[in-house]
Amino acid sequence: MDCNLKIYLVSSTDSPEFTSLTRFLTRSPIVAFDAEWKPLRSPSSSFPTVTLLQVACRLGHDSDDDSAVFLIDLTLIPLPSVWELLRDAFVSPDVLKLGFRFKQDLIYLSSTFTQRGCESGFHEVKPYLDITSIYNHLQHKRIGRQAPKDIRSLAAICKEVLGVSLSKELQCSDWSLRPLTEAQKLYAATDAHCLLQIFAVFKAKLVEDGITELDSSDLNVGLREILEISNHGNTIVTVKICKALDVIRATSESCQSLANGVVSRKSIRNTMPMDEILLKIVRRYGERILLKESDLRPKNSKRKARRRVASNTVDRDKQLSCCGDWQGPPPWDASLGGDGCPKFLLDVMVEGLAKHLRCVGIDAAVPHSKKPEPRELLDQAYRENRVLLTRDAKLSRHQYLGKNQIYRVKSLLKNEQLLEVIETFQLKIKEDQLMSRCTKCNGKFIQKPLTIEEAIEAAKGFQRIPNCLFNKNLEFWQCMNCHQLYWEGTQYHNAVQKFMEVCKLNE
Numbered sequence: 001m002d003c004n005l006k007i008y009l010v011s012s013t014d015s016p017e018f019t020s021l022t023r024f025l026t027r028s029p030i031v032a033f034d035a036e037w038k039p040l041r042s043p044s045s046s047f048p049t050v051t052l053l054q055v056a057c058r059l060g061h062d063s064d065d066d067s068a069v070f071l072i073d074l075t076l077i078p079l080p081s082v083w084e085l086l087r088d089a090f091v092s093p094d095v096l097k098l099g100f101r102f103k104q105d106l107i108y109l110s111s112t113f114t115q116r117g118c119e120s121g122f123h124e125v126k127p128y129l130d131i132t133s134i135y136n137h138l139q140h141k142r143i144g145r146q147a148p149k150d151i152r153s154l155a156a157i158c159k160e161v162l163g164v165s166l167s168k169e170l171q172c173s174d175w176s177l178r179p180l181t182e183a184q185k186l187y188a189a190t191d192a193h194c195l196l197q198i199f200a201v202f203k204a205k206l207v208e209d210g211i212t213e214l215d216s217s218d219l220n221v222g223l224r225e226i227l228e229i230s231n232h233g234n235t236i237v238t239v240k241i242c243k244a245l246d247v248i249r250a251t252s253e254s255c256q257s258l259a260n261g262v263v264s265r266k267s268i269r270n271t272m273p274m275d276e277i278l279l280k281i282v283r284r285y286g287e288r289i290l291l292k293e294s295d296l297r298p299k300n301s302k303r304k305a306r307r308r309v310a311s312n313t314v315d316r317d318k319q320l321s322c323c324g325d326w327q328g329p330p331p332w333d334a335s336l337g338g339d340g341c342p343k344f345l346l347d348v349m350v351e352g353l354a355k356h357l358r359c360v361g362i363d364a365a366v367p368h369s370k371k372p373e374p375r376e377l378l379d380q381a382y383r384e385n386r387v388l389l390t391r392d393a394k395l396s397r398h399q400y401l402g403k404n405q406i407y408r409v410k411s412l413l414k415n416e417q418l419l420e421v422i423e424t425f426q427l428k429i430k431e432d433q434l435m436s437r438c439t440k441c442n443g444k445f446i447q448k449p450l451t452i453e454e455a456i457e458a459a460k461g462f463q464r465i466p467n468c469l470f471n472k473n474l475e476f477w478q479c480m481n482c483h484q485l486y487w488e489g490t491q492y493h494n495a496v497q498k499f500m501e502v503c504k505l506n507e
Contacts (some may be wrong), residue, residue: 006068007189011076021070026287032056032098032195034104038176046113056192079116090125100131100197127286134202162328172412331385345386358420361433429503443481450476
């Protein structure tokens, strides 16, 4: 994501940041919205309180130079003072709104404003275009027929459409705490700004096709090939986006001779009307979010309504609440005939923790199948003498294993999860263990580092070594399982330093 992204924290209405927000909202033909709130730990009779609203704006051209992200701190700014500004933006016919499954955010946002002194919340967003819909439209073009709706995460869509990795580690952090960390600000801004970038690629593709269906010759081309530009065999995402933007600008300039490139429309505020291209996109793909009265009422827990008062109910609840408390010894303990080497199995709910454990030299496996049944997970842990790590309390109901082979991780963030596991199982982490396992497959490295000649030979056919590494006299390692190559570069040193700090090895 762009390191020079302009981020403004708006915490009062008499600040320069608020003035800039007002200016951008009244001049931007396209705005992306996202929201953050403190995660609820258990079912609640009320909606979460939104504490941060991200507003990513882009002026006239599809250039990051004309973009800015405003982080509206809803814990500090008087909500009635911004209600009208946001309401007008949500329903202005001259502003295309972007979001990622934004209906849920709008429900929580409406509830928050109503509870904080506003006569009403927000009930409508139009014209609107969801990033999931954009992705599905691109998929439809790729296969040439109506594709089933693909439910993907924003991180997965960013990876496929933009070629960039979007970290979601801070998604479940406590967004009610102040001040926000710099990492939280960057995460929140990036989440909103990437919506503008995905739309820019979508718009460029429509312009390239004359906002019509793809030619039959394009129907068998994959999504990556449709969206990317090849440069001597290497995909350069930046080149792709820049070329796409050039197409947009050229087309926009040619449209200016027709009615000066704009369409006269009546706006709620004194907003800049859409140009011809954007108006065509809105007419063809635009959607609308309309909240019903039932949407604004929290759903009561069905489990509570169906609960039977029985003698074993309290015991079962106590069992579930205590399932995260470790009761050893672990299966690798010498007293149980183990080899003393910690080994874990991590389900999908904590799969990000697996790489962190591997980075500090701990054996951390993942399930053999993509969607294993609970019994499969437990059987694999039992066969391989591993402790199953999960955040799923329901797994504790399956008593196929002894109580010393399941541990429920309490922390949400990967760094905190790593420390929790280290402390719970009293793991001894040493500096020479760092980066000693393959983060891809959990395999061990060969004992002897490879020379550059050996590394080039080992990489043939499945991995490319950048030419810039040849003259740096680096050491290479190879995984004995998947044969992935690693070298002692900048990323290696950054990772070592990170885990030395996380594991407190510097102290």
